[in-house]
Amino acid sequence: QSVLTQPPSVSAAPGQKVTISCSGSSSNIGNNYVSWYQQLPGTAPKLLIYDNNKRPSGIPDRFSGSRSGTSATLGITGLQTGDEADYYCGTWDSSLSAWVFGGGTKLTVL
Amino acid sequence: EVQLVESGGGLVQPGGSLRLSCAASGFTVSSNYMSWVRQAPGKGLEWVSVIYSGGRKYYADSVKGRFIISRDNSRNTLYLQMNSLRVEDTAVYYCARGPPISQYYYYMDVWGKGTTVTVSS
Numbered sequence: 001q002s003v004l005t006q007p008p009s010v011s012a013a014p015g016q017k018v019t020i021s022c023s024g025s026s027s028n029i030g031n032n033y034v035s036w037y038q039q040l041p042g043t044a045p046k047l048l049i050y051d052n053n054k055r056p057s058g059i060p061d062r063f064s065g066s067r068s069g070t071s072a073t074l075g076i077t078g079l080q081t082g083d084e085a086d087y088y089c090g091t092w093d094s095s096l097s098a099w100v101f102g103g104g105t106k107l108t109v110l
Numbered sequence: 111e112v113q114l115v116e117s118g119g120g121l122v123q124p125g126g127s128l129r130l131s132c133a134a135s136g137f138t139v140s141s142n143y144m145s146w147v148r149q150a151p152g153k154g155l156e157w158v159s160v161i162y163s164g165g166r167k168y169y170a171d172s173v174k175g176r177f178i179i180s181r182d183n184s185r186n187t188l189y190l191q192m193n194s195l196r197v198e199d200t201a202v203y204y205c206a207r208g209p210p211i212s213q214y215y216y217y218m219d220v221w222g223k224g225t226t227v228t229v230s231s
Contacts, residue, residue: 002154035217037155044204044224045147045155050217088155092215097168099145099157099215 003028004089004102011108016079020105022072022089028100032091034072036065039086039104048087049074079109112136112220114205119225126195130225132188132205140183143208143215146190148201149224158203159190163211173199195229202226 005023012018022034036049047056049065052072064075072089089102118130130146146158159169159179167179178191188205203225206218 033214033216037218039155044221045206045218046221047217047219050219056219086154090155090157090218098170099160099168101147101155101157104154 002103003093003096003100004091006087006089006102006105008103009106009108011110012079013110014079014081017075017077018079018107019076020074020087020089020107022074022102024070024072024091024100026070027095028070028091028093029067029072030070031094034065034067034089034091036063036072036074037088037090039088041085045088076107081109083107084109112207114207114220114222116203116205116222116225119203119227121228121230122195123231124195124197124229126229127191127193128195128227130190130192130203130205130227132190132222134186134188134207137207138183139181139186139188142210144179144181144188145206145208145218146179146188147204147206147218147221148199148227149204150198150201153201156201160208160215161188162215192227195227197229200227200229 033051037045039045052067053065086104093100113135145160161179176194180189205222207220
Protein backbone atom coordinates (compact mmCIF):
# COMPACT_ATOMS: atom_id res chain seq x y z
CA GLN A 1 0.00 0.00 0.00
CA SER A 2 1.66 3.21 -1.18
CA VAL A 3 1.60 6.39 0.89
CA LEU A 4 0.71 8.31 -2.28
CA THR A 5 -2.35 7.11 -4.19
CA GLN A 6 -2.48 7.04 -7.97
CA PRO A 7 -5.00 5.40 -10.30
CA PRO A 8 -3.58 2.12 -11.62
CA SER A 9 -4.33 3.00 -15.23
CA VAL A 10 -5.60 5.72 -17.53
CA SER A 11 -6.18 5.75 -21.26
CA ALA A 12 -6.97 8.19 -24.02
CA ALA A 13 -6.77 8.50 -27.77
CA PRO A 14 -3.84 10.06 -29.66
CA GLY A 15 -4.04 13.83 -29.65
CA GLN A 16 -6.25 13.93 -26.58
CA LYS A 17 -5.46 15.09 -23.06
CA VAL A 18 -5.13 12.98 -19.92
CA THR A 19 -4.61 13.77 -16.26
CA ILE A 20 -3.09 11.54 -13.58
CA SER A 21 -3.85 12.25 -9.95
CA CYS A 22 -1.67 11.71 -6.91
CA SER A 23 -3.26 11.94 -3.48
CA GLY A 24 -1.33 12.25 -0.24
CA SER A 25 -1.46 14.03 3.08
CA SER A 26 -0.18 17.07 4.93
CA SER A 27 3.07 15.28 5.80
CA ASN A 28 4.02 14.79 2.17
CA ILE A 29 2.26 16.57 -0.73
CA GLY A 30 0.64 19.12 1.54
CA ASN A 31 3.95 20.60 2.64
CA ASN A 32 6.59 19.38 0.20
CA TYR A 33 7.16 19.78 -3.51
CA VAL A 34 6.04 16.98 -5.81
CA SER A 35 7.95 15.47 -8.72
CA TRP A 36 6.75 13.21 -11.51
CA TYR A 37 8.61 10.45 -13.35
CA GLN A 38 8.03 8.67 -16.65
CA GLN A 39 9.20 5.09 -17.05
CA LEU A 40 9.07 3.73 -20.56
CA PRO A 41 9.02 -0.07 -20.84
CA GLY A 42 12.37 -1.60 -19.96
CA THR A 43 14.06 1.69 -19.13
CA ALA A 44 15.03 3.71 -16.08
CA PRO A 45 12.70 6.38 -14.72
CA LYS A 46 13.03 9.90 -16.13
CA LEU A 47 12.21 13.15 -14.34
CA LEU A 48 9.25 14.90 -16.01
CA ILE A 49 8.16 17.54 -13.49
CA TYR A 50 9.81 18.87 -10.35
CA ASP A 51 8.83 21.39 -7.68
CA ASN A 52 5.14 20.74 -8.48
CA ASN A 53 5.10 22.37 -11.90
CA LYS A 54 8.56 22.92 -13.35
CA ARG A 55 9.87 21.07 -16.38
CA PRO A 56 13.51 20.05 -16.74
CA SER A 57 15.29 21.10 -19.88
CA GLY A 58 14.18 18.98 -22.81
CA ILE A 59 10.74 18.06 -21.48
CA PRO A 60 8.06 19.35 -23.88
CA ASP A 61 5.38 21.71 -22.62
CA ARG A 62 2.78 19.02 -23.36
CA PHE A 63 3.62 17.85 -19.86
CA SER A 64 2.42 19.95 -16.92
CA GLY A 65 2.07 19.60 -13.18
CA SER A 66 0.00 21.20 -10.48
CA ARG A 67 -0.64 20.85 -6.75
CA SER A 68 -3.65 21.73 -4.68
CA GLY A 69 -3.76 20.97 -0.98
CA THR A 70 -2.73 17.35 -0.48
CA SER A 71 -3.13 16.30 -4.11
CA ALA A 72 -1.07 16.73 -7.25
CA THR A 73 -1.91 16.25 -10.90
CA LEU A 74 0.13 15.46 -13.98
CA GLY A 75 -1.36 16.60 -17.28
CA ILE A 76 -0.36 15.42 -20.72
CA THR A 77 -1.80 17.05 -23.84
CA GLY A 78 -1.47 16.06 -27.49
CA LEU A 79 -1.02 12.41 -26.55
CA GLN A 80 1.36 10.36 -28.65
CA THR A 81 1.86 6.61 -28.78
CA GLY A 82 5.36 7.23 -27.46
CA ASP A 83 3.83 8.53 -24.22
CA GLU A 84 2.72 5.02 -23.29
CA ALA A 85 4.57 4.41 -20.04
CA ASP A 86 4.23 4.13 -16.30
CA TYR A 87 4.04 7.45 -14.44
CA TYR A 88 4.99 7.93 -10.79
CA CYS A 89 4.58 10.83 -8.41
CA GLY A 90 6.96 11.27 -5.50
CA THR A 91 7.92 13.55 -2.65
CA TRP A 92 9.50 13.64 0.77
CA ASP A 93 7.36 12.62 3.72
CA SER A 94 8.30 14.69 6.74
CA SER A 95 6.60 12.37 9.25
CA LEU A 96 8.23 9.21 7.90
CA SER A 97 11.56 10.93 7.16
CA ALA A 98 11.49 9.00 3.92
CA TRP A 99 10.87 9.54 0.25
CA VAL A 100 7.54 8.17 -0.96
CA PHE A 101 6.37 7.21 -4.42
CA GLY A 102 2.88 6.66 -5.69
CA GLY A 103 2.01 3.16 -6.85
CA GLY A 104 2.33 4.20 -10.48
CA THR A 105 -0.16 4.77 -13.30
CA LYS A 106 0.01 2.94 -16.59
CA LEU A 107 -0.90 5.20 -19.49
CA THR A 108 -2.34 3.58 -22.59
CA VAL A 109 -2.71 5.62 -25.75
CA LEU A 110 -5.45 3.85 -27.67
CA GLU B 111 27.96 14.49 -19.74
CA VAL B 112 26.25 13.77 -16.43
CA GLN B 113 26.01 10.02 -15.96
CA LEU B 114 25.48 7.33 -13.32
CA VAL B 115 26.58 3.73 -13.85
CA GLU B 116 25.60 1.04 -11.37
CA SER B 117 27.41 -2.25 -10.88
CA GLY B 118 27.68 -5.07 -8.39
CA GLY B 119 24.37 -6.81 -8.86
CA GLY B 120 24.04 -10.57 -9.13
CA LEU B 121 22.61 -13.73 -7.65
CA VAL B 122 22.96 -14.20 -3.90
CA GLN B 123 21.46 -16.63 -1.42
CA PRO B 124 19.07 -15.51 1.31
CA GLY B 125 21.04 -14.18 4.26
CA GLY B 126 23.96 -13.20 2.05
CA SER B 127 25.53 -9.83 1.32
CA LEU B 128 26.21 -7.73 -1.73
CA ARG B 129 27.69 -4.29 -2.33
CA LEU B 130 26.37 -2.13 -5.14
CA SER B 131 28.40 0.69 -6.65
CA CYS B 132 27.30 3.75 -8.60
CA ALA B 133 30.03 5.61 -10.46
CA ALA B 134 29.19 9.23 -11.20
CA SER B 135 30.61 11.42 -13.94
CA GLY B 136 29.97 15.02 -14.92
CA PHE B 137 29.30 16.13 -11.34
CA THR B 138 30.53 15.36 -7.83
CA VAL B 139 28.48 13.08 -5.57
CA SER B 140 29.35 15.19 -2.56
CA SER B 141 27.51 18.17 -4.06
CA ASN B 142 24.11 16.52 -4.39
CA TYR B 143 21.69 14.32 -2.52
CA MET B 144 22.31 10.75 -3.73
CA SER B 145 19.71 7.98 -3.55
CA TRP B 146 19.02 4.34 -4.24
CA VAL B 147 15.63 3.32 -5.60
CA ARG B 148 14.59 -0.25 -6.42
CA GLN B 149 11.94 -1.92 -8.50
CA ALA B 150 10.88 -5.50 -7.92
CA PRO B 151 9.84 -7.49 -11.01
CA GLY B 152 6.52 -6.18 -12.30
CA LYS B 153 6.17 -3.74 -9.40
CA GLY B 154 6.43 0.00 -8.86
CA LEU B 155 9.31 2.14 -7.69
CA GLU B 156 10.40 1.81 -4.07
CA TRP B 157 12.75 4.30 -2.49
CA VAL B 158 15.56 2.64 -0.52
CA SER B 159 17.90 5.27 0.90
CA VAL B 160 19.41 8.74 0.59
CA ILE B 161 22.66 10.30 1.74
CA TYR B 162 22.94 14.03 2.35
CA SER B 163 26.07 16.07 1.82
CA GLY B 164 26.86 16.23 5.53
CA GLY B 165 26.70 12.45 5.77
CA ARG B 166 23.17 12.24 7.17
CA LYS B 167 21.43 9.09 5.93
CA TYR B 168 17.83 7.93 5.73
CA TYR B 169 16.45 4.48 4.94
CA ALA B 170 13.16 2.87 4.06
CA ASP B 171 11.78 0.81 6.95
CA SER B 172 12.04 -2.32 4.79
CA VAL B 173 15.85 -2.09 4.69
CA LYS B 174 16.68 -0.26 7.92
CA GLY B 175 19.33 -2.08 9.91
CA ARG B 176 20.33 -4.25 6.94
CA PHE B 177 21.46 -1.80 4.24
CA ILE B 178 24.09 0.92 4.51
CA ILE B 179 24.49 3.79 2.07
CA SER B 180 27.85 5.50 1.72
CA ARG B 181 29.96 7.41 -0.74
CA ASP B 182 33.63 7.79 -1.60
CA ASN B 183 34.25 11.35 -2.69
CA SER B 184 37.72 10.54 -4.00
CA ARG B 185 36.25 7.93 -6.33
CA ASN B 186 33.08 9.96 -6.95
CA THR B 187 31.11 6.81 -6.23
CA LEU B 188 27.99 5.94 -4.26
CA TYR B 189 27.61 2.55 -2.57
CA LEU B 190 24.90 0.40 -1.08
CA GLN B 191 26.03 -2.35 1.25
CA MET B 192 23.23 -4.92 1.48
CA ASN B 193 23.35 -7.46 4.31
CA SER B 194 20.96 -10.15 5.51
CA LEU B 195 19.38 -10.23 2.08
CA ARG B 196 15.86 -11.58 1.69
CA VAL B 197 13.99 -12.96 -1.29
CA GLU B 198 11.86 -9.81 -1.27
CA ASP B 199 14.98 -7.68 -1.90
CA THR B 200 15.05 -9.05 -5.44
CA ALA B 201 14.83 -6.02 -7.72
CA VAL B 202 16.54 -3.72 -10.16
CA TYR B 203 18.44 -1.17 -8.09
CA TYR B 204 18.77 2.34 -9.49
CA CYS B 205 21.13 5.04 -8.35
CA ALA B 206 19.68 8.56 -8.66
CA ARG B 207 20.97 12.08 -8.22
CA GLY B 208 18.97 14.58 -6.20
CA PRO B 209 19.15 18.35 -6.11
CA PRO B 210 22.24 20.29 -5.08
CA ILE B 211 22.75 20.40 -1.33
CA SER B 212 21.67 24.02 -1.23
CA GLN B 213 18.12 22.92 -2.06
CA TYR B 214 15.64 20.51 -0.51
CA TYR B 215 15.45 16.83 -1.42
CA TYR B 216 12.44 17.13 -3.68
CA TYR B 217 13.37 15.35 -6.89
CA MET B 218 15.76 12.94 -8.61
CA ASP B 219 16.93 14.27 -11.94
CA VAL B 220 19.56 11.82 -13.14
CA TRP B 221 19.14 8.04 -13.01
CA GLY B 222 21.42 5.17 -13.84
CA LYS B 223 20.30 2.22 -15.95
CA GLY B 224 20.13 -0.03 -12.90
CA THR B 225 21.73 -3.24 -11.70
CA THR B 226 19.78 -6.44 -11.00
CA VAL B 227 19.89 -8.17 -7.64
CA THR B 228 18.38 -11.64 -7.34
CA VAL B 229 18.06 -13.25 -3.93
CA SER B 230 17.31 -16.93 -4.27
CA SER B 231 18.42 -20.30 -3.00
